[in-house]
Amino acid sequence: MYGVSIRESEITRAIVKSALKFLDEYSSVDVAIVGAGPSGMTAAYYLARAGLKTLVLERRFSFGGGIGGAASHLPSIVVEHPAAQILSEDFNVRVQDAGNGLYVVDPAEMIAKLAAKSIDAGAKYLLGINVEDVIYRDKPARIVGLAVYWSSIQMANIHTDPFFIEARAVIDATGHDAEVVSVVARKNPEFGLKVPGERSAYVDLAEDLVVKYTGKVMEGLYVTGMAVAAVYGLPRMGPIFGSMILSGKRVAELVINDLKRI
Ligand code: 48H
Numbered sequence: 001m002y003g004v005s006i007r008e009s010e011i012t013r014a015i016v017k018s019a020l021k022f023l024d025e026y027s028s029v030d031v032a033i034v035g036a037g038p039s040g041m042t043a044a045y046y047l048a049r050a051g052l053k054t055l056v057l058e059r060r061f062s063f064g065g066g067i068g069g070a071a072s073h074l075p076s077i078v079v080e081h082p083a084a085q086i087l088s089e090d091f092n093v094r095v096q097d098a099g100n101g102l103y104v105v106d107p108a109e110m111i112a113k114l115a116a117k118s119i120d121a122g123a124k125y126l127l128g129i130n131v132e133d134v135i136y137r138d139k140p141a142r143i144v145g146l147a148v149y150w151s152s153i154q155m156a157n158i159h160t161d162p163f164f165i166e167a168r169a170v171i172d173a174t175g176h177d178a179e180v181v182s183v184v185a186r187k188n189p190e191f192g193l194k195v196p197g198e199r200s201a202y203v204d205l206a207e208d209l210v211v212k213y214t215g216k217v218m219e220g221l222y223v224t225g226m227a228v229a230a231v232y233g234l235p236r237m238g239p240i241f242g243s244m245i246l247s248g249k250r251v252a253e254l255v256i257n258d259l260k261r262i
Contacts, residue, residue, distance in 0.1 A: 026055050026165065027166065028165070028167075029053045029054065030052040030259060031053070031054045031055070031168065031169045031171065032055050032145065032170050032171070033055070033057070033173050034170070034171065035057075035058060035065060035172070035173035035225070035227075036060075036063045036065060036125060036127075037064065037173060037244070038065060038067055038110070038241055039227075039251070040224070041063065041064075041114035042114060042247075042248025042249055043255075044121075044248075044252075045090070045121050046249055046252035047255060048118060048121035051122075054122065054124065055124050056126070057148060058127050058129065059151045059154075060128070061128050061151075063114070063115040063125070064107070064111035064114075064115075065175055066226075075106065076105075076106070076107070077104065077107045077239075078102050079095070079103050079105060079245065080102055080242040081101060082246070083241070083246055084103035087105060091110075091113045091114060091117050093105050093109055093110050093114075094106070102240075128150055128152065129148050129149070130149055130153075131147070131148050131179065132147055132149060132154075132162055132183070133162065133183055133187070134180065134183060135147065135166065136184070136191075141191055141218060141219065142218065142220040143170050143219065143220035145164055146164070146165045146167065146170060146180075149163065167220075168220070169220060169222060170221050171222045171224055171251055171255065172217075172221065172222065172223045172224070173223075173224050175225060175226045176198065176227075178195050178228075179227075180227075181230075184218075184221065191218055193218065193231075194231075195230055196230075196231075198226070199236065200235060203237045203238065205234075206229065206237035207240065207242055209229075209235070210228045210237070210244075211246045214251050216258070228247060
């Protein structure tokens, strides 16, 4: 074909060699981010840019989380200041002034550029991976990694033991259900974590509080994005995404600062 003869087994070897090299290299990372939604991808960009070995684990085969389906499936994402400026300046996303302090961006562009910018900064993504549990240590209590398996296995509903990824910091960016913090709260009650779930909508309050409460929930475990609202019982904000960007940036700054001190 095109002057080259392709052996089927060589295709297999190329896949297996490169995939295993990747999994080998990334079985231990500085930061594991669970979820490739707006907060997770934003965090990935700043963490990778700071030189940290950053891996994003996403259960779907696609980027973006809630960005794509954004405002009731209408193709516009609303953000406010200063997230609009951050999207424009750091991610090169085109931002349109919609008046009243609001700005509109194209969801497809936002997904593509958050992904591309974070990858160009050095972040790695593993798509189609479901995070089902954490690895912990006691004395002192801390989270030191994740237990994961392929999403297809989860969908097939057949039991398989997970494999492990060690991380100096784990970030829960799983959105409304705060899945990582929830599993720690359920399986390790001695750590005292609770996930009360988010409250009803109150945009002004929600946008500020989600950013304010972004951060460490216990040693080794951080929370960003909508998961913050679930963990701290904060109001939701509906189809406005400024706090997701600010929260992702903030968690990255906190993790960078903490990891520098260790
Ligand atoms: C692997 C997982 C797992 C798992 C989930 O929902 P997201 O977009 O999350 P955020 O917090 O970055 O953004 C929230 C925003 O999209 C939103 O919903 C808003 C602003 N709502 C306001 C309102 O009032 O409703 O993305 C989370 C990602 C998704 O892609 C999931 O597939 C993924 O995390 N994920 N990946 N293992 N256990 N759980």
